[in-house]
Amino acid sequence: MPHRYFFWFILPALAAMVLFIALPIFSVAVQSLFVEHEQVMKEVENCGPFKCETVLQVDNETTARLQEEAPLGRFNGLGTYTNRAHLAFEEVGQIWAKTETWEDFVAGVYNLPLYKALFFTLSYTIVVTPLVLILGLFIALGVNRLPPITKGPTIFASLLPMIVTPLIGSLILFWMVDADGILGATLQVLFQDGDLSLKASAPLTWIMLFVYGVWHNTPFAFVVFYAGLQAVPHETLEAARIDGASRWQQVRYVVVPFMMPLVIFITLMQLMDGLRVFEPIVGFSASAKATSLSWIIFNDLFGDSKLYGSAAATSVITITAVCILLTPVLIRTWRDFHRKST
Amino acid sequence: MSTMAKGKYGLFGWFATSMVVFWLLIAIGPFVWTLWGSFKVQGDFFSKADWRNAIYGVMTTIETGEPFTGNGYWGAWVQEEFWRNALNTAIVVVFTVIISLTLGTLGGYALARSGYRYAFIILIAALIFRAMPHITLVSGYLLPFFEWNLWGRLSTTIIVLVAINQPFTLWMLHSFFLNIPQELDESALVDGCTRFQAFWHVIVPVMWPGVITTGLFSFLLAYNDFAVTSMLLSSENQTMVPRIASFLGTVREQGNVMFAVSAVVSAIVPLFFLVLFFQRQIVSGLTAGAVKG
Structure with a gap:
């Protein structure tokens, strides 16, 4: 089949696969390098009937603005991959150093999600x-x-x-x-x-x-x-x-x-x-x-x-x-x- | 192999037959039990005292005056408006099947008739895509869909399901078109048809068996999906399967588990008839993949 016809025949299926399978995989790879914004805290004076005290409160406005500006979150590199919820290299290393038998090691690693x-x-x-x-x-x-x-x-x-x-x-x-x-x-x-x-x-x-x-x-x-x-x-x-x-x-x-x-x-x-x-x-x-x-x-x-x-x-x-x-x-x-x- | 069936009914025969009977009990038993139980009240279906209550409907007779009750179905379909979810499922499934078959036949035909290397690379990519758990893709959709305000709509879900379905559809139809002799469309080309005319007048009339088999599996994918529909649909657009999942959390507290049981039985009915009418096509579709490896 000539290239030109092949192109037109395959185009719809290929477009669907590129847009909704290949691009999402790319998007997943990018997302995995970012992590959620930290909540911005601010000091607020909280006055009760008897005394005033300053407490730390979540600054919803600033947090929302931050979210708006960069919906992906902040850059974290490979940090998410190595943290406790994922590959947990550090924790596995510690468990390896601490435990003496294989059973203990396996039991320790089993606690990591x-x-x-x-x-x-x-x-x-x-x-x-x-x-x-x-x-x-x-x-x-x-x-x-x-x-x-x-x-x-x-x-x-x-x-x-x-x-x-x-x-x-x-x-x-x-x-x-x-x-x-x-x-x-x-x-x-x-x-x-x-x-x-x-x-x-x-x-x-x-x-x-x-x-x-x-x-x-x-x-x-x-x-x-x-x-x-x-x-x-x-x-x-x-x-x-x-x-x-x-x-x-x-x-x-x-x-x-x-x-x-x-x-x-x-x-x-x-x-x-x-x-x-x-x-x-x-x-x-x-x-x-x-x-x-x-x-x-x-x-x-x-x-x-x-x-x-x-x-x-x-x-x-x-x-x-x-x-x-x-x-x-x-x-x-x-x-x-x-x-x-x- | 059929010659093996002849001769005495030895130990092997008894073993094999009892295996089949045992399997049939396991395979169909749970469905029969749940279907029967869905017409009882909760006290019978989950009977602490005596399991036979679920068969005779002792509590059901006490509570409703009859051994069978449609209360669960009434509660699910009317009170909880399960018909909306059934309607959503129908919309999603019909459009997903039609669109993915349209794209799939065009693409599959092109892949089957092109001997170039890029066609093969597309097939390999499709094979990898097909093996990917759907939920991994969903995590890629969510953020962009929220940002562009596409989240929660039936149309978005349909397009996503079509795309997820494409790798399988392409493979299936590609191997099906390979079995249609190339001389057929070539003679049409010689007679002065364009490529598309050849496809339309010569290939389309003979492709229906393959398209129906592929369509069945597209139907099953769209109908059975939980990962995509539960994540991408807003609560008013939910299809049956995610609705049943969210049902569970709420009805348990109210003591209305029978709503969920009835909804589950209702959702199985279309599948039952699908297998009943298309058993041959399903079996041939399953084995086609195996032969291809």
Whole structure:
């Protein structure tokens, strides 16, 4: 296609992406170098019925004017990145110097907000991904054996947890595990502990979020594996069967190796998803026990005092992490392209 | 694989089938439970005494005289004016889908028909953009939008959602157009059509399956979004999902959790029908990405 036509065809889509994705990333990077204005204080004479005293008060007028003149705030360089709420180099160094065992060190670092979020994100990904892969594969194998007439409805039902709005899906589960909800109350009876509340304990909150993650993500793995199963070559399976392989061995030595590219694909998607976990934390009101990078950004921006600088710094860190995770995919896509064009 | 299904129903068969049954219970159970419970009163849905109350509606019968009640729905839709949010969602979703498909088909077609390196670079950039959590972009929008007085409007949100949606739409439609033989539009060019005429008269009539699949995912993105809509919309312009989130804080105190439950069930209904009618397209869309890697 000639350059001129290409340009006109791509222009609207490209303009939308440049204006609302590329520029905001640039704007985030700039914002992260600035920090909110300090409130200007002034001395005011405060006279009560008996005596007068001078107190320090926020000078709203001057503060507002300052805000008007420079909405970005004042320049802070990389200060926001290194402060306690973000990478916290100084604090980590101190904890490293003070603590003697690894456990103490980890426990100390866990108290820093960004690292706490990273811990959760990491555990979420490590726990949820294998479960999603295994469960998805077994469901795909099971559905594949069903009589054709039941396949459609089964796939329909399986898709729902993935299609449903993440916030709404997590709310539905949250109401069920509520202390008075069906699952929460049943657990109380099972463990004979009337005060058992999934919300109150950190490990139980984490497990709850992991369960949600598996519930929400398994359909995707299932659908991908199910499509993959249709493409497993008959001849190889038949050869394995003639050689005396049991059904387990057929799955283990024929189906699973054939599915390896799909496993890598799903794992990558899960990694991206792990960085994105956010709605379930809001839905389960779990922010006191578990946070993620996205949630930290949301929390900085929500409400009246908007911490643009802090949110922007966390965003830049998140974007960097995404780019690092993406590198292998990008390299592969690049190689494929060159192989095709030569 | 179908040959595996033949033969005796051994240990493997039982294991696989029970796995599916177990999964179906987990997958669909919560929806059935919440749908049923949304027609009860709070005392039944959150029943401390006996979970079976939620099934038979013991408290509901005592409080309202019937085993089923629509009080939650009345409270949410009429009293709390949830219909406004539903209307906002409809506006946002319809416009987002139409605009992003228009931009996406033009761009995707160009990317599929151009072999130059810059087309590939645009695709790579789109891949990176697609992986970015949406909330990171939102932190870039807020300050400029406040400064230029664009914040809080439905139109702003629609444009932002369209842009966020573009990377995915471009990839999807690009790989779809690659499967339409190039000879088709080339013969139109030979016959004297301009590029745009060739696109309009030859490609548009055959592109609908791909456009519908892509449109479904654009719909889901706009409908399910929480990060963008909760941050960029003022309270009177809120769509359903952020409204439900803000519902929670206020109704808990008033003991009106059933409003939120009814609102949640109402918001699931369109998704239910979407999957019901477009199951095949959704599955093919999900696997298209996997095959491409």
